[in-house]
Amino acid sequence: MTQEAELVFSRPESLSDVVTHYCPGCIHGIVHRLIAEVMDELGIRERTIGIAPVGCSVLAYNYFECDFAEAAHGRAPAMATGMKRVEPDLTIFTYQGDGDLASIGTNEVIHAAARGENITTIFINNAVYGMTGGQMAPTTLPGMVTTSSPYGRDVKTQGYPVRVCELLSQLDGAAYIVRRTAYKPAEVRKLRRAIKTAFQVQMAGLGFSLVEVVSNCPTNWGMTPKESLKFVEERMVDYYPLGDFRVKDEVKDLR
Amino acid sequence: MKVLMKGNEAIGEAAIRAGCDAYFGYPITPQTEVLEYMSRRMPKLGRAFVQAESELGAINMVYGAACTGTRVMTTTSSPGYSLMQEAVSYIALSFVPCVIVNIMRGGPGLGNIQPAQGDYFQMTKGGGHGDYHLLVLAPATVQEMVDLIVEAFDLADKYRQPVTVIADGLIGQIMEPVAFPELKAPQRPERPWALTGAKGREKNIITSLYLGAERLEQENIRLQATIRQIEENEVRYTEYMMEGAELVVVAYGTAGRIVQTAVKQAREEGIAVGLFRPISMFPFPYARLKEIASTAQQILVVELSAGQMIEDVRLASCDQLPISFFGKMGGVVPLPDDVLAEIKKLVK
Numbered sequence: 001m002t003q004e005a006e007l008v009f010s011r012p013e014s015l016s017d018v019v020t021h022y023c024p025g026c027i028h029g030i031v032h033r034l035i036a037e038v039m040d041e042l043g044i045r046e047r048t049i050g051i052a053p054v055g056c057s058v059l060a061y062n063y064f065e066c067d068f069a070e071a072a073h074g075r076a077p078a079m080a081t082g083m084k085r086v087e088p089d090l091t092i093f094t095y096q097g098d099g100d101l102a103s104i105g106t107n108e109v110i111h112a113a114a115r116g117e118n119i120t121t122i123f124i125n126n127a128v129y130g131m132t133g134g135q136m137a138p139t140t141l142p143g144m145v146t147t148s149s150p151y152g153r154d155v156k157t158q159g160y161p162v163r164v165c166e167l168l169s170q171l172d173g174a175a176y177i178v179r180r181t182a183y184k185p186a187e188v189r190k191l192r193r194a195i196k197t198a199f200q201v202q203m204a205g206l207g208f209s210l211v212e213v214v215s216n217c218p219t220n221w222g223m224t225p226k227e228s229l230k231f232v233e234e235r236m237v238d239y240y241p242l243g244d245f246r247v248k249d250e251v252k253d254l255r
Numbered sequence: 256m257k258v259l260m261k262g263n264e265a266i267g268e269a270a271i272r273a274g275c276d277a278y279f280g281y282p283i284t285p286q287t288e289v290l291e292y293m294s295r296r297m298p299k300l301g302r303a304f305v306q307a308e309s310e311l312g313a314i315n316m317v318y319g320a321a322c323t324g325t326r327v328m329t330t331t332s333s334p335g336y337s338l339m340q341e342a343v344s345y346i347a348l349s350f351v352p353c354v355i356v357n358i359m360r361g362g363p364g365l366g367n368i369q370p371a372q373g374d375y376f377q378m379t380k381g382g383g384h385g386d387y388h389l390l391v392l393a394p395a396t397v398q399e400m401v402d403l404i405v406e407a408f409d410l411a412d413k414y415r416q417p418v419t420v421i422a423d424g425l426i427g428q429i430m431e432p433v434a435f436p437e438l439k440a441p442q443r444p445e446r447p448w449a450l451t452g453a454k455g456r457e458k459n460i461i462t463s464l465y466l467g468a469e470r471l472e473q474e475n476i477r478l479q480a481t482i483r484q485i486e487e488n489e490v491r492y493t494e495y496m497m498e499g500a501e502l503v504v505v506a507y508g509t510a511g512r513i514v515q516t517a518v519k520q521a522r523e524e525g526i527a528v529g530l531f532r533p534i535s536m537f538p539f540p541y542a543r544l545k546e547i548a549s550t551a552q553q554i555l556v557v558e559l560s561a562g563q564m565i566e567d568v569r570l571a572s573c574d575q576l577p578i579s580f581f582g583k584m585g586g587v588v589p590l591p592d593d594v595l596a597e598i599k600k601l602v603k
Contacts, residue, residue, distance in 0.1 A: 047452035051319075052462075061460045067450040069322050070462035072345050075315040078307065082319025082327070083450070085303035086277050090452050108315070111308035 012036035014045045014065050021059060025225020027182045027215040028056060031124060031195075032063050034188070035093070038196045039066065042203070048091040049083055051076040053105075055097035056130040074105020077112035080119040091202055093120040099129045102138040102162045109168070109210075116173030116207035120198045123164060125240065126215040134220030138162040141239050146220070161239060165212050169245035175207030177246040181214040181237060183229040197254065206250050214240050257432040262397045262422065263288035265433050266330060266356055269404035271296055275354070276325040276441035277303035279316035281335060284368040285424035286358035289330040302441060310338035314355075318342050321351040322461045324449030326408050326441060330356040332424075333374050334365065336382070343417060344383030348463035348478060350448070352411035354404065355389075356420045358427040361586030369586020370423035370509055375563035378421050379537040386475060388482050390418045390489055391536040393508045395515075397431035403534075405436055410489065414481055415448075421536065423559065425509045425588065491534035492543060496522050500529030502602055503547055505568050506557040507533050509588070514557050517594035526602050536564070541571040548572035555601060557594055558582045 011017060015036035022028045039045045045066050052060040054073035061068030071079045076094035084092045101109050101123050112119060128146055129135040135148040139161045143152040169177045176198055180191040191213060198209035214236045216228040223231060260268070267289045270278065278297055280290040290306065297304035303320065307313035313329045320327040331339065336357045346353060359374045361367040378391045390410055394400040400422060407418040443449075450459055465471035496518055497503070506514040511532040521528045531547060533540050548554065553576055556565040562580045569578060581597045583589050 046454035049322075049450045049452070058464060061462065065453065065458055067453050067459045068462075069319070069450060069460070070464050071318075072315065072341050075311065075318075075342065078312040078315035079319035079322075081305060081312075082277065082279060082316035082321070083323055084319075085305060085316070086320045086325045086327070087323050087451070107308055108312060111312060115305070 012040045014039035016063050016065055018062060020063060022056065023219045025216070025218040025228060027126070027213065028124065030182050030188060031122060031191070031213055032060070034192045034195050035122060036064060037192065038199055041196065042199055044091045044199070044203075047089065048093070049087075051080055051092070051094045053094070053096040053100035055100045057095055057097060057124065058131065060095050074100050074103070075108055076100070077105065077108040077117070077119065077121065081112055081115070081117050084117060084119050088118070091120070091199060093122060093199070095122045096124070097130070098123070098125045098127065098137045098139040102164050110171070113168050113171045113174045113208040113210070116175070118202050118205055119208065120202045121210040122195065123210055123212040124215045125164070125212055126217040127236065128217050128220045130217050130220055134217070141235060163240060165210070165245040168210060173208055174210070174246050175248045176201045176209040176251050178244045179212040179214060179240060179242050181232060181242060183216070183232045197251065200254050201251055204250070204254060206248060212240070214242070257434045259430055260397065260433050261288060261428065261430050262400055263358065263427045264292045265397050265401050266404055267292035267296065268435055269401040270328045270354065270408070271300065272435050272438050273405040273408040274326050274439035274441045275302070275328050275408065277320040277327040279305050279307050279313040279320070279327070279329050281307050281310050281313050281331065283310075283332045283335045285360055285427045286330050286332045286356070288427070289356070310335040311342070314339040314342040317353050317355075318346050318349070318351070321346065321353045322450045324443055324446035324451065328354040328356070330358065332358045332360050333362050336374065336377065340383035343389070344385050344387065345463045346417050347387040347389065348385065348474060349461050350415040351461060352415050353417045354407045354411055354420070355417055356404070359421060359423045361584075367586045368424060370425040370559060370588055371584070371586050372423060372508060372510060372559040373561070373563070373584070374421065375536065375558070375560060378419060379539070387478060388537050389416065390414070390485050390538075392418070392420045392491070393534060393536050394420070394422055394426065395508055395511045395532065397426065397429065398433045400426060401433050401435060414485055416481060416485075421508065423509050486538040489535055490538050490540045490542070492540040493532050493534060495530040495532065497529035497531065497547070499527050501527040501552040502555060502598060503529055503531050503551045504555045504557060504594070504598070505531045505533070505544070505564070507536060507564065510557045510559050513589060513591055514594055516591035517598060520591065520595050521598050526598060528598055528602070533564075539567045539571070541567070544568065544571035545573070548576055551576060553577040553579070553601060555597065556580050557589075559588065560584060
C-alpha cells in the first residue's frame with residue numbers, strides 16, 4: 001500500500017458481516033446497506049432499535065448491528081409505538097414490505113402516522129408477496145400475473161392497488177412521507193438522502209416519517225435482475241410516482 | 256388507610272403503585288374505567304399512556320414496551336382478549352414480561368357486558384397458537400385484585416412471561432374499601448436481554464422466529480421449563496369453612512364470593528360444607544384438591560359458565576367421588592340462595 005492509498009469504501013459498522021438470504025438482484029440488500037450507512041453517519045447505531053416484519057425481510061435483524069425485535073405480521077408500527085413511548089431518546093425504525101404494511105398492517109401504520117409517532121418506517125414495495133412464493137399483494141399492478149392472480153390482476157374482482165404515500169400524506173401526524181426507488185445509482189443516492197432525512201425527522205421529534213422504496217422481485221416476477229429493474233423503471237414507477245408527498249415545514253428547516 | 260374505590264379504577268392505581276411505566280388500552284365494557292383512570296394518572300406521573308387503535312394495537316404496543324425491559328400493562332374484556340391472542344403467543348416465546356387483565360363478560364361473540372367466566376379455557380389453556388400456558392390469577396374482591404396486580408408485575412419480571420389477572424364485570428364495577436401499597440417509581444433493573452440500544456455490548460434480538468426445527472424445539476423446552484417452575488412455585492388458593500366438610504364447593508372469582516355466602520348460610524343450618532377457591536387458575540391447585548377429594552364425599556363446582564374449570568377439578572380428583580355442576584351462562588349471576596338450594600339438593 002502506498003502512502004497515497006486511501007480507504008474510500010468499506011462495510012458500514014452498522015451492517016453485519018454475514019451472508020444474506022436475499023435472492024440475487026433483490027433491492028433489499030441495497031436498502032439495508034443505505035440504512036446502515038445512515039446509522040453510521042448519524043452515529044446512532046448504539047441507540048437504535050429496528051423492528052423486522054413478516055415477509056422476505058423477516059430476518060432483517062441478522063443483518064444490522066443494532067438491537068432488533070421481530071414483530072407479528074403488520075404490527076411493527078404498534079410495537080415501535082410502545083418502544084418509543086418508553087424510550088423516547090432511542091431511534092426506532094420499522095422495516096416492512098407491502099403485504100405487511102399495506103395489507104395486514106394498514107391499521108397499525110395509519111394510526112401510528114395519525115398519532116404522529118416519532119418513529120421511522122422504511123417501506124419496501126415490490127408488488128408481490130415474496131416469502132410465500134409470489135402471491136398478489138395490495139400493491140400488485142392491474143393486469144400483473146402472480147400465483148394468486150394467474151390471469152392477471154383483474155381490478156373488477158381483485159380491486160385496485162393501494163398507494164401508501166398518497167394515503168398517509170393526508171394525515172396531519174405525518175411529518176415526512178416520500179417515495180423513492182433504487183433501480184439506478186442516481187436513484188440510490190436520492191434514496192439514501194431520504195432515509196437520512198427520515199431518521200433526522202425522528203431525532204428532531206417532528207413526527208412520523210416513512211420512505212417508500214419502489215422495489216423489485218426478480219424471483220417471483222420471473223425476470224432476470226436486469227429485466228426486473230427495467231420493470232421498476234417503466235411500470236412500477238408509472239403507477240407509483242416518485243416524489244415527496246408530505247414534508248412538514250419544520251422538516252424543510254432541517255436540511 | 257383504606258379508600259372506597261371501584262374495582263376497575265383500583266386496577267389502574269395498583270399498577271401505578273407497582274411501578275407500571277406504560278399502559279396501552281382500548282375501550283371495551285366492562286373494563287373501560289381502567290383506560291380512563293390511566294389516561295388521567297399516567298401523564299401526570301410522566302409515564303406512558305396511549306389509547307390504541309384496537310386491541311391488536313394495544314397488545315403490540317405492550318410487546319414493544321416490554322422489549323425494553325420496562326413494566327407495562329394492558330387491560331381488556333373478553334372479545335378484546337381474543338383479538339390479542341396473536342401477540343400474546345409471540346410474547347410468550349419472546350420471554351418478555353407484561354401484565355394483562357381480562358375483565359370477562361358474557362359470550363361467545365359480542366355476547367353482552369354482564370359478568371361471566373366463559374374465558375377460562377382461553378385464559379388457562381393457552382389461548383393463542385402454539386404450546387404455552389400463562390400464569391392466571393383470579394381475585395374475588397377489589398382488595399385481592401389490588402394485591403394480585405401488584406404481585407403480577409413481580410411475577411412477570413421473575414419469569415419473563417406475561418402474567419394475566421382475570422375477573423369479571425362484577426369485580427370491575429363494584430366499589431369496596433381498599434388499601435394500596437406505597438407508590439413505586441418505575442424502575443429498570445439490569446436486564447441484559449432488553450432492547451436498550453447496543454451500547455458497549457453485542458446487539459440483542461427479541462424474536463419468536465426460529466426456522467430450524469431443533470432450535471425451535473430448544474426454545475420450546477426452555478418455555479416449558481419456565482412453565483414447570485411456575486407450576487411448582489405459584490399455586491394459590493384459599494379455603495373457607497373446610498373443617499369436616501363432606502361437600503366441597505369449588506368456585507373462583509365472583510362465583511367464589513357468591514358460594515362463600517351460601518356456604519356460611521349452609522353451615523348455620525348444620526350442613527357440613529366448605530369452599531375451596533383457587534386463586535391461581537394456572538397453575539391450578541391440583542395437588543391440594545386431590546387431597547381434599549380423598550376425604551370429602553362429594554364436590555360441587557360453581558361457575559359463571561357452562562362448566563370449564565370443572566374439567567380441572569375432575570383431573571385433580573381423578574373422578575374418584577361424585578362431582579356435580581351448577582352454572583349460569585350469558586351473564587346471569589346466581590344468588591347465594593340459588594347455590595344454597597343446590598347444596599341442599601346434594602346433601603339431602
